[in-house]
Amino acid sequence: MSKQIKVQPDDSTEQKIKNAAQKVFIQKGYSGTSTRDIADEAGINNALVNYYFRSKEKLFDIVMKEQVTTLFDKILPIVNNETTTLAQKIQAIIDYHTEVLLAQPGISLFVLSELHNQPERIAIYMQANRGLSRSVLARQFKEVKPDINPIQLIMTVMGMILFPFMGRYVFQRTSGLDNKEFDALLKERTKLVPALIKAMLED
Numbered sequence: 001m002s003k004q005i006k007v008q009p010d011d012s013t014e015q016k017i018k019n020a021a022q023k024v025f026i027q028k029g030y031s032g033t034s035t036r037d038i039a040d041e042a043g044i045n046n047a048l049v050n051y052y053f054r055s056k057e058k059l060f061d062i063v064m065k066e067q068v069t070t071l072f073d074k075i076l077p078i079v080n081n082e083t084t085t086l087a088q089k090i091q092a093i094i095d096y097h098t099e100v101l102l103a104q105p106g107i108s109l110f111v112l113s114e115l116h117n118q119p120e121r122i123a124i125y126m127q128a129n130r131g132l133s134r135s136v137l138a139r140q141f142k143e144v145k146p147d148i149n150p151i152q153l154i155m156t157v158m159g160m161i162l163f164p165f166m167g168r169y170v171f172q173r174t175s176g177l178d179n180k181e182f183d184a185l186l187k188e189r190t191k192l193v194p195a196l197i198k199a200m201l202e203d
Helices: 012-028 035-042 046-053 056-073 075-078 088-101 107-117 119-125 127-134 136-144 150-166 166-174 179-202
Strands: none
Touching: 012 035, 012 046, 012 056, 035 046, 035 056, 035 150, 046 056, 046 088, 056 088, 056 107, 075 088, 075 127, 075 136, 088 107, 088 119, 088 136, 107 119, 107 166, 119 136, 119 166, 127 136, 127 150, 136 150, 150 166, 150 179
16 A cells, blocks of 8 residues: 655745746646646656645646736736826836746746637636726727727737747847846837837827
């Protein structure tokens, strides 16, 4: 009879597993990842992954929900702030996402790759953000551009923020910039992108 593994809950081990899962899910996708892959990446026994999270699916759900929350949930207070202008909201969104993506460079690929592979599953996590089209930001945009759907603005801003992070490796290879130089380029975009959006709105 095999011995049952007994361990005390350990926040550091749990976080180590989640960090490893995020990395492996990015590399292999949900379907191509096994709990053994995650355990090997974390440098722990495979039984610990099952002890903490029971299944790959449950671990994926937890990690993905955390990443979606990090990327999007703090946006709602920004877009529904009655005291800020449209330009200030755009700046705040760009500043927030740039800060998050510089600190966690893999998060955009993780979320967006699974948006492509499992759109129905990921859409469930993002339902809390369905109020964007009825937000204060949307209302302010309609006052400036009444003939354009506010979602166009949101997609444009998000695309201009996320794509440089998603294509970072290619951009660095083609430009010859090292990590420090490219980080500076990304930070520079926190001033450049709002200026471009402002020019588009004034056109």
